[in-house]
Every structure is written in C-alpha cells, then in structure tokens.
Amino acid sequence: MRIVRRRLAAAALLAALAATAAPARAQTPGTLDPPPPARAVTPALAATLPAKELFGGVRSATPGPAQAIGFYSKGCMAGAEALAVNGPSWQVMRLSRNRNWGQPAMIAFLERFAATVPKVSRWPGILVGDMSQPRGGPMLTGHASHQVGLDVDIWLTPMPQRQLSAQERETMSAVMVVRPDRLDVDPKVWTPSHVAVIRAAAQDPQVERVLVNAAIKKALCRDATGDRSWLRKVRPYWGHDYHMHVRIGCTADSPMCKAQEPVTGGEGCGAELNYWFSEGVLHPRPPAIPPKPKPPMMLADMPDACRQVLLAR
Numbered sequence: 001m002r003i004v005r006r007r008l009a010a011a012a013l014l015a016a017l018a019a020t021a022a023p024a025r026a027q028t029p030g031t032l033d034p035p036p037p038a039r040a041v042t043p044a045l046a047a048t049l050p051a052k053e054l055f056g057g058v059r060s061a062t063p064g065p066a067q068a069i070g071f072y073s074k075g076c077m078a079g080a081e082a083l084a085v086n087g088p089s090w091q092v093m094r095l096s097r098n099r100n101w102g103q104p105a106m107i108a109f110l111e112r113f114a115a116t117v118p119k120v121s122r123w124p125g126i127l128v129g130d131m132s133q134p135r136g137g138p139m140l141t142g143h144a145s146h147q148v149g150l151d152v153d154i155w156l157t158p159m160p161q162r163q164l165s166a167q168e169r170e171t172m173s174a175v176m177v178v179r180p181d182r183l184d185v186d187p188k189v190w191t192p193s194h195v196a197v198i199r200a201a202a203q204d205p206q207v208e209r210v211l212v213n214a215a216i217k218k219a220l221c222r223d224a225t226g227d228r229s230w231l232r233k234v235r236p237y238w239g240h241d242y243h244m245h246v247r248i249g250c251t252a253d254s255p256m257c258k259a260q261e262p263v264t265g266g267e268g269c270g271a272e273l274n275y276w277f278s279e280g281v282l283h284p285r286p287p288a289i290p291p292k293p294k295p296p297m298m299l300a301d302m303p304d305a306c307r308q309v310l311l312a313r
C-alpha cells in the first residue's frame with residue numbers, strides 16, 4: 001500500500017514537472033522514430049480542435065505562391081519552402097520536428113547569413129534550430145511566434161566541421177552561453193566570434209530584430225567596437241541563453257503580413273538593460289493566485305485566409 005502511494009506521489013510529481021517545464025526548447029532531444037500518420041483536417045475538426053493541434057499535425061506546405069498571413073504570433077503561411085537540411089555552412093537540427101519551413105525571404109536570409117558567418121568569425125557555419133511548420137501556425141510545443149515563416153532560432157554553438165548524424169541532430173545540446181548567476185556571459189564559452197555572428201545577423205538589411213538573453217546583450221554592449229548602430233536591433237528577452245531568435249520583416253509580396261512596430265531608441269545599453277538584472281526580473285516570485293490558463297487559440301481567432309491554408313490539399 002505504502003509503495004503504491006509512493007508511486008502515485010512520484011507519478012503526480014512527474015506530471016506536475018511535465019506540466020510546468022516549457023516543452024520542446026532547443027535543448028529538448030528529438031526522436032528518430034517515424035512520426036505519427038498525418039491526420040486529414042476536416043471542417044468539423046477545424047471548428048473544434050485548438051489551432052496548434054491542427055497546424056501541428058500538417059506535414060506538407062501548400063502549393064502556389066508564398067504568402068505570410070497575419071502576425072508573427074497569430075498567423076500562418078502558404079507556399080512555404082523548406083531549408084535544405086545541409087548547406088555549405090549550415091546544418092539543420094532536430095529534423096524530427098519538421099520545422100525547417102519558411103518564407104522564401106527567410107530561406108534566402110539563412111543562405112546569405114550562413115555564407116557570411118565563416119567570413120566574419122571562426123565558426124565554420126551555423127546550426128539552425130526551429131523555423132516554422134509547413135503551413136506555419138501555432139505549435140504543439142514551444143514558441144508563441146514562428147507562425148508566419150519569418151522567424152528562426154539559431155544556436156549560439158558553432159557548426160562542427162563534419163556532418164552531424166541524424167541521431168546527433170536529435171540529441172546534441174547547444175552550449176549555454178550565460179553564466180549560472182545569469183548576470184553575465186560565461187567567459188569560458190563567450191568568444192569574439194559570438195559577437196561577430198550576432199552582429200552579422202543584426203546587420204542584415206532584412207532582419208528587424210534579434211532576441212538574446214539580457215546577459216548576452218550586456219556582453220555585446222561591452223564588446224562591440226566600431227559601428228554600433230546594429231545593437232538597437234538586438235533586444236533582451238527571457239530564455240535565449242543558448243540560441244538567438246532572428247526575425248525578418250514582412251515582404252512586399254505578402255500584403256496580408258502584419259508588420260511589427262519598428263525598433264526605436266538607441267543602442268539599448270543603458271537603464272532599459274539594467275531592468276533585466278533587477279531582482280524581480282532575475283528571480284520572479286510566483287504570483288499568490290496562479291493566473292487562469294488562457295484558452296488555446298482557435299482557427300476562428302486567426303486570419304480568415306488561414307482556414308484555406310489549413311484545409312488546402
């Protein structure tokens with residue numbers, strides 16, 4: 001009896017941990033098992049299932065011209081392209097997630113940026129994390145944005161010289177760049193190449209924002225020499241301590257793409273950065289009354305055109 005109760009308590013604890021842990025971050029290992037069979041989306045399912053289950057189950061892009069539809073955190077995409085899993089200076093990680101899809105402008109950015117990296121740093125290339133699903137939309141695990149094919153996570157770990165195996169792409173971890181006390185980068189990990197790679201991303205004319213941990217922004221503010229105007233695009237954000245999130249702008253051929261506010265202000269190295277190291281931000285206290293979980297986004301909450309994207313054969 002006691003053993004049973006202990007087992008139940010252990011199971012409850014595991015369930016609680018699973019519920020609180022943010023799932024499918026860059027570090028979460030993937031699998032080499034074949035994916036579950038794709039489910040045909042019917043209008044009845046489209047009306048009842050959360051949008052993340054609908055878009056998360058789709059395996060193929062729609063044919064036809066590329067379109068980013070809606071906003072980065074509430075939208076979808078048509079005519080997506082897949083990034084090749086191997087390029088001259090990039091390799092895609094976690095292939096089992098099938099998230100190497102994006103707008104043609106995103107594919108072009110990644111090809112351009114990956115080619116730049118070995119020229120400006122000691123990195124042979126980049127490791128590409130999550131982009132978007134074949135038709136964009138919300139995901140079953142991780143990410144509020146990445147929905148319209150204009151966001152990508154790039155690991156802050158250099159690509160190795162050799163081609164990684166399928167197994168390694170599922171299990172390898174990125175290297176944590178931030179020091180354990182979260183107040184700065186880890187000097188054993190951080191190198192001038194990190195600065196050069198992040199700068200190259202931010203200097204790309206198509207890139208509107210690069211999100212990194214505040215400790216990384218602090219290091220960039222300290223280490224950047226010469227032209228520092230690119231620093232304004234690099235914004236502190238929670239997490240992002242072993243990858244950077246790069247966001248490019250809407251393109252003119254996607255009239256339904258909703259642009260975000262342009263970045264304003266200066267380098268962002270002053271008081272606005274100090275805020276991120278205040279006690280309440282570094283060690284937030286859980287609220288006395290836990291907030292009610294938000295209802296999941298439904299297809300009806302999304303731009304109308306996303307319905308056609310989802311149901312297209």
Ligand SMILES: [Zn+2]
Binds near residue numbers: 143146152245
């Ligand atoms: Zn991201």
